[in-house]
Amino acid sequence: MKKSYDVIVVGSGVVGSSITYHLSEERNKEILSIDKDFPLSGTSGSTQAWVWVHNKTPAWYGELNMYSAELYSFLERKIGDVEYKRTGGIAPFFSEADREKALRLAEKQAEVGIKVEVLSRDEVLEKEPSLSRSIAGATYSKIDGNVNPFRLIELYIRAARKNGAKFSFYNPVMDITKENGLFKVTTQDGDYFSNQLVLAGGPWSKSLGKLLGIDVPIKQVRGQIVVTEPLRPFLSHTIGGVRQADNGEVLIGYSKEEVGYDLRSTLDIVQDTARMAIDFVPALEKVNVVRCFSGIRVMPEDGFPILGGIPGIEKGYIAAMHSGITLSPLVGTLMTELLSGGETSIDLERYSLNRFDSLQSIG
Amino acid sequence: MDKSTIVCRCEEINIDEIESAINLGARTFNDIKRLTRCGMGPCQAKCCMNLVRQIISDKTGQPLHEIRPPRMRVPLGVTRMGALAGSQASSVTSVFGESTEEGETVHEEKL
Amino acid sequence: MNTDLLIVGGGPAGLNAAYKAASNGLKTTVIDRWFTLGGQLNQQTQFYNNLPQHFENQRGYQLANYLIDRLRKLDVKILENHKMIGAYNNGSIGVTDGKSTFQVQAANVIMTTGAMEEPDIFPGWTLPGVMTAGAAQILINRERVLPGKRALILGSNNFALEVARQLNDCGVAVKGIVESRNELLSQNDELLCEVDIPVLLDSAIERAIGKGEVEKVYVNTDGIESVYDVDLICIAKGMTPIFEPFEIMSCDLTYQEKLGGWLPKYDSRFETTSPSVYIAGNAAGITNIGGILLTGEIAAASILEKSNAANSLKIEEEKKYLWGELYRIESAENPSALDARLDVIRNFHHETGIQLPVYLDSVFGGLTNG
Numbered sequence: 001m002k003k004s005y006d007v008i009v010v011g012s013g014v015v016g017s018s019i020t021y022h023l024s025e026e027r028n029k030e031i032l033s034i035d036k037d038f039p040l041s042g043t044s045g046s047t048q049a050w051v052w053v054h055n056k057t058p059a060w061y062g063e064l065n066m067y068s069a070e071l072y073s074f075l076e077r078k079i080g081d082v083e084y085k086r087t088g089g090i091a092p093f094f095s096e097a098d099r100e101k102a103l104r105l106a107e108k109q110a111e112v113g114i115k116v117e118v119l120s121r122d123e124v125l126e127k128e129p130s131l132s133r134s135i136a137g138a139t140y141s142k143i144d145g146n147v148n149p150f151r152l153i154e155l156y157i158r159a160a161r162k163n164g165a166k167f168s169f170y171n172p173v174m175d176i177t178k179e180n181g182l183f184k185v186t187t188q189d190g191d192y193f194s195n196q197l198v199l200a201g202g203p204w205s206k207s208l209g210k211l212l213g214i215d216v217p218i219k220q221v222r223g224q225i226v227v228t229e230p231l232r233p234f235l236s237h238t239i240g241g242v243r244q245a246d247n248g249e250v251l252i253g254y255s256k257e258e259v260g261y262d263l264r265s266t267l268d269i270v271q272d273t274a275r276m277a278i279d280f281v282p283a284l285e286k287v288n289v290v291r292c293f294s295g296i297r298v299m300p301e302d303g304f305p306i307l308g309g310i311p312g313i314e315k316g317y318i319a320a321m322h323s324g325i326t327l328s329p330l331v332g333t334l335m336t337e338l339l340s341g342g343e344t345s346i347d348l349e350r351y352s353l354n355r356f357d358s359l360q361s362i363g
Numbered sequence: 364m365d366k367s368t369i370v371c372r373c374e375e376i377n378i379d380e381i382e383s384a385i386n387l388g389a390r391t392f393n394d395i396k397r398l399t400r401c402g403m404g405p406c407q408a409k410c411c412m413n414l415v416r417q418i419i420s421d422k423t424g425q426p427l428h429e430i431r432p433p434r435m436r437v438p439l440g441v442t443r444m445g446a447l448a449g450s451q452a453s454s455v456t457s458v459f460g461e462s463t464e465e466g467e468t469v470h471e472e473k474l
Numbered sequence: 475m476n477t478d479l480l481i482v483g484g485g486p487a488g489l490n491a492a493y494k495a496a497s498n499g500l501k502t503t504v505i506d507r508w509f510t511l512g513g514q515l516n517q518q519t520q521f522y523n524n525l526p527q528h529f530e531n532q533r534g535y536q537l538a539n540y541l542i543d544r545l546r547k548l549d550v551k552i553l554e555n556h557k558m559i560g561a562y563n564n565g566s567i568g569v570t571d572g573k574s575t576f577q578v579q580a581a582n583v584i585m586t587t588g589a590m591e592e593p594d595i596f597p598g599w600t601l602p603g604v605m606t607a608g609a610a611q612i613l614i615n616r617e618r619v620l621p622g623k624r625a626l627i628l629g630s631n632n633f634a635l636e637v638a639r640q641l642n643d644c645g646v647a648v649k650g651i652v653e654s655r656n657e658l659l660s661q662n663d664e665l666l667c668e669v670d671i672p673v674l675l676d677s678a679i680e681r682a683i684g685k686g687e688v689e690k691v692y693v694n695t696d697g698i699e700s701v702y703d704v705d706l707i708c709i710a711k712g713m714t715p716i717f718e719p720f721e722i723m724s725c726d727l728t729y730q731e732k733l734g735g736w737l738p739k740y741d742s743r744f745e746t747t748s749p750s751v752y753i754a755g756n757a758a759g760i761t762n763i764g765g766i767l768l769t770g771e772i773a774a775a776s777i778l779e780k781s782n783a784a785n786s787l788k789i790e791e792e793k794k795y796l797w798g799e800l801y802r803i804e805s806a807e808n809p810s811a812l813d814a815r816l817d818v819i820r821n822f823h824h825e826t827g828i829q830l831p832v833y834l835d836s837v838f839g840g841l842t843n844g
Contacts, residue, residue, distance in 0.1 A: 038394040045397045150397055154387070169388045228444065229405065264724075265437040267560040267568040271575060274447035285445040290405055291436040365597045365681070372600055410593050413714060413735060428729040432736050435721040437560035440507070442570055447559075449574040 001168065001189075002030070007339060008185050008194040009033040010173050010208060013044035014149065014324045016200030017156040018332030021079065023339060024163035031165040032194070034187060036172040036204070039153050043202045044324065046263075046295030048225060048251050049149040050238050051326045054089050054116050054141030055105055061304055063112040064346065065323065068330030069143055075329045079159040082152040083246060089144025090119075090128060091240035092135040092280065102139045109141075116141045130234050130281050146238050148246070149325055156328075168192075176211040183316070196339055198317045199310070203261065203296045205320040212313055217301040217356045218320055220261055222294050224269045225253035226277065229288040235281070242280050250284065252277040256297075265292040298322055307331065307351040308338065318353060370418070371411040373404020381415060385422045392416060392433040405441055408433050477503040477551065479777060480567060480580035482558050482719060485513020486763065487586035487755025487770035489541040494774035496548040498784045503578065504550060505569055507557035511545075512538030513588060514608070515763075517615040520636055522763050524807065526799045529767065535615075537763070558585075561722050582750045582777045585720060586770060589713035589734060589756035594628055597681035599707075603688030607637040607710035614644050622706025626691055627651045628679055630658040634710030635665035641708070642669045649702050650674045652693060682707060715757045723751050728821070732814035733759030741822045742830055743776035744769055752777065759815050764803035772796050794833045801837045 009020045012035035020033040039045070051072060053065040072084045093102060099118065106116040117140045124131060124138045157167060168189065175186040176197070183197040199216075201208040209216035230248030237243075241254045254276060255269045270292050277284045298320055300306050305321035317339065319331055330346075337344045366379035376399050384398040392408070392415055395401055401415060402408030408415075416430045438447070479495050481488045484506030496502040510516065518534020525531050532540070545552070559575065560568045566577040591606040598604070603622060607629070613621045625646050627638045630653040638648050650672045653659065658673065666673070680692040680699065691702045715737040717727060725738040725746040738746045740753050754770040761769070775793050778784045804812035816838055823830050830838060 038389055038391065040397040041391075041394055154398065157387075167388070170390060226444075226447075229441070263434070264722075265560065267437065267562050267575065267577075270437055270560065271447050271449065271568075274444050275449075277444055278448050285443075285448065287444050288405075288441045289438060289444055289447055290441055291403070291407060292438070293436060364595075368595055368597045369600050370595060407718075409590060413592060414595060427731070427735075431727075432717075435718040437722060438568075438570075439559050439718055439722065440557055442559055442575075443572065446570050446572055447575055449576075 001166065002032075003190070003192055004182075005030045005032045005166075005192065005194045007031045007196045007198065008183060008192060009198045009200055010176075010185070011035060011200035011202060011204070012039045012157065012167060012169070013042055013200065013202050014153055014156070014328045015202065015319050015321065015331055016198070017153050017160065018328035019198055019200055019319060019335045020165050020167075021156045021160040021163070022332035022336040024160045024165040025078075026336065026340065027163055031160070032168060032192060033160070033165065034168045034171055034173055034185065034192070036170070038169050039157060040150060042204075043295055043297060044149055044153055046225075046293050047149050047325055048243060048253055049147050049152075049325050050089070050243065051084065051086075051145045051147050052089060052238065052323070053143045053326070054109065054114060055091055055139055056323075057105065057108065059108050059112040059114070060350070062109055062114050064305070064330065065326050066112070066114050066143060067346070068327045069145070071329035071333065072145075072147065079155040082155055083148035084145060085147070086142065086145035087236060087238045087243075088127075088140065088142045089238045089240070090124060090131075090138045090140050092124065092131060092138040094135055096136050099137055102137065105139060114141065114143065128235065128237055128239065130283055131239070132280055132282050134279075144238050146243055147325060152325070152328075173208065173211070176208075178313075196315045196317065198319060198335065198339070200319045202298050202320065202324070205298065205306075205318070209318070212310065212316060214310060214313070214353070215356075216306065216318065216320060216353070218306070219258060219299045219301065221297045221299045222255070222257045222259050222262060223253055223297055224255045224257075224265050224273060224292060224294045225251055226270060226273045226289055226292050227251055228284065229290050231287060234283075239280065241276065249290070250277075250281075250287070252280075252284075261296055263294045263296065265294050298324070301356065305331070305351050306353055307334065308348040308353070311352070311354050370414050371401040371404065371408075373406050373410075374400045374402075376401040376411075378418065381418050382422060385419065390419065390423060390425070391431065392419070395419070396433050402433050407436060475503070475576060475578045477501050477578065477580045478582065478781070479503070479774075480505070480578050480583045481586065482567070482583065483513065483586035483588060483755070483757075484508075484511035484552070484554070485586055485588055485755060485766070486515050486537065486541060487588075487757075487766045488513075488584065489545055489770075490767045491584050491586065491754055491770035491774040492550055493541070493545050493548070494771050495777060496545070496550045498778050500778065500781065500783055502550045503553065503580070504545075505553045505556040505558065505578075507555070509554050511542045511552065511554065515541075517612050519615050519640060524762075524764055524803055526764055526768055526796075526803065534763070558719055558722075567723075581781070582752065583723070584744075584752040584754055584770070584773050584777070585723070585757060586753075586755040587716040587719050587757045589715050589760055591709070591713055592711040594709050594711045596679045598683055598688070599709075601682055601684055601688050602686065603684070603705050604682060604707045604709065607634055607708040610641060610706070610708045611637050614640060620644060620646060622646060622704070624649055624702075624704040625706035625708060626679070626693070626702055626704050627708045627710060629653065629710035629712070630660055630673070631710060631712055632660045632662050632665070634708075635660050635662065637708060637710060638671055639665055639669055642671060646706070649704055650693070652677045652679055654678050679707065713756065713760045715759065717757065720746060720748075720751070720753065720757070723748050725751060728818060730759065730814040730818060732810045733818070737818075739818060739822050741826070741828070742819050742834055743779075744773035745776065747822075759811055759818070761804060761811055761815075762807045764807070765800060765811075768796050768800040768803070772800070790833060793831075797834060797837050
């Protein structure tokens with residue numbers, strides 16, 4: 001394999017492969033994406049894969065998600081059918097006291113153009129008759145939906161390869177240094193050189209950052225998801241915590257645990273998730289659970305994406321975030337604009353690593 | 364053998380589909396599983412485990428002792444949701460409004 | 475629920491382990507996912523003529539009854555229709571009866587999860603009429619149902635020949651034993667004495683066809699195709715240990731082809747890499763009935779030893795005897811599996827730096843020197 005590239009993207013998950021794909025669209029750069037395992041083996045392959053906007057706050061963060069969700073239909077025309085469905089999103093609440101918060105959310109989101117409705121119990125049940133009669137209401141927005149993450153990443157990679165980008169899998173990055181103005185990326189398979197470097201390591205961003213002497217303030221958060229047998233289609237919306245996939249399986253999950261990179265499923269959480277499933281959709285009591293899975297989510301310390309240049313490291317960039325599935329079309333676009341030296345369509349200042357006090361640069 | 368021969372009965376995945384995942388670069392059962400759904404059905408790879416490992420070995424030349432089985436998932440065996448839930452109440456009283464004012468959203472997609 | 479010892483699986487290994495533990499005073503609980511104990515022994519009609527010396531030679535299902543009756547006389551908690559489905563953060567095991575799920579906190583666990591039959595594929599293998607040899611055996615010996623009228627057996631290990639003979643005895647016309655190698659895998663070919671079953675060496679099933687079920691099977695023998703009008707194909711390609719419950723308990727796995735593939739690592743006490751989680755029976759490597767019984771008993775004896783529940787000198791004497799029997803039976807019936815088993819144990823002790831017990835010198839020495 002060729003040793004020198006214009007850009008090396010470390011990580012081929014949903015964020016890394018989207019950046020690689022969007023960079024490759026310009027067809028003016030030689031790009032290599034390196035992954036320690038295989039795409040989908042980490043966070044991107046263990047997700048409920050919502051494309052979710054409506055109650056992400058504050059509004060400016062909701063807006064970022066909205067722009068990205070809007071790009072999905074355009075993306076599908078370019079890379080193929082990723083089974084993106086704008087189902088509409090329902091976030092139920094169980095107590096009347098939450099209605100006030102819901103109304104405030106709708107008001108705030110309206111300011112940036114996200115249309116959120118606050119539904120009464122009857123209105124929710126009309127949209128989704130299988131939901132529990134014990135809910136009090138829900139927030140709802142048409143913009144939310146979901147996607148098939150396996151198809152999404154496979155098609156990002158296929159499209160990027162078609163545009164000439166190269167991928168190297170099962171190839172851990174062991175060191176990154178700078179030599180004569182070039183990045184030298186030492187991997188298990190040897191050294192690769194590039195002019196620009198993007199860290200898109202998801203939950204491994206912290207250890208990748210260390211190679212460059214920077215602290216990437218993210219946490220690893222485990223989410224456990226319960227999957228049912230395939231059922232006839234009966235849930236038509238993406239519901240906070242519950243969705244039905246195309247093949248009829250229902251995916252349920254809400255949990256968040258900081259346990260490091262531990263992919264085990266524990267009955268403590270699985271049983272609690274089963275109880276929640278029945279609380280939300282009583283009919284699920286009688287269905288079979290076939291499997292559970294865990295994913296390690298990336299959670300920047302303040303919850304918001306880390307995007308942009310790495311302070312003190314010229315031509316070094318980083319993209320690390322929660323909600324990578326929702327944000328990947330936009331992040332790929334913005335990072336391509338940034339690496340191509342142009343103005344980004346959205347000001348990335350707010351998302352810079354600079355905002356964290358803990359940042360230490362070796363320069 | 365005929366490439367349309369089924370390997371994973373639960374999800375009806377054939378040899379050809381597994382080989383194209385390998386052609387895409389997949390080298391482990393887990394990675395093939397995510398690309399094809401092979402082994403994701405009710406039997407949870409009990410039947411196809413060694414069949415798929417053999418195909419990986421044949422296609423890539425890796426010895427069988429280096430090809431690990433797929434990650435095992437709870438529950439061991441199909442279990443009714445109600446049996447999992449038991450009679451205790453859920454700890455999730457409302458997933459709404461836990462911290463909508465704190466920047467970290469509650470209903471993020473699970474990524 | 476609390477117990478001194480939880481045994482997951484009520485087959486011969488689990489039952490024998492439970493007897494050993496409970497008769498020495500350990501509070502013992504046995505769970506089994508089926509409605510009846512005895513595991514695969516229930517449909518074994520063949521006569522076992524090489525059981526450990528403290529057992530009388532007998533038929534499989536008789537042995538199952540013996541093990542069950544013997545255990546029921548003791549104060550043992552037996553939970554049929556209960557399956558292990560996972561583990562909790564605190565390390566306890568989750569068990570369901572299909573209605574609810576509860577935690578079992580056990581000081582020690584022996585998991586005797588057994589083995590499953592390996593499938594083999596060819597075009598048409600998903601047609602009704604294709605089943606494992608074990609499934610055919612359950613149909614004839616337990617359900618009293620003939621699985622077909624005319625059969626081919628794919629594979630030629632001991633079990634394949636045994637099931638071929640049993641099917642033949644029930645009136646199924648066994649048209650052939652299909653083996654891809656140029657000789658039978660079983661050295662025990664007296665199993666085929668007195669029965670008229672053709673052996674097809676250098677042969678493979680090319681495809682099976684039929685409307686809704688197997689009707690015709692194409693067999694390729696050295697490039698020559700022949701057609702068999704059969705309605706049953708029994709696949710007997712060997713067995714592989716069931717290790718998933720061990721993975722849930724965070725036990726490390728190792729690969730040993732001669733023991734059936736991937737299986738948990740274990741030491742000379744049959745303890746896995748997860749402390750207090752023990753293994754026995756076919757889960758610890760595919761073996762014969764003697765090996766299944768003895769590994770269960772050694773695991774239970776080791777737990778007694780650890781728990782000071784029995785006189786330590788007496789236990790050591792017993793373990794010495796049990797290991798001697800294990801060596802005697804496995805070296806006679808399946809020396810390559812014994813070799814692989816000793817490898818697993820030796821590697822474990824090598825990795826942990828813990829010395830093998832002195833009384834095992836003859837067992838391990840005998841093999842390395844021999």
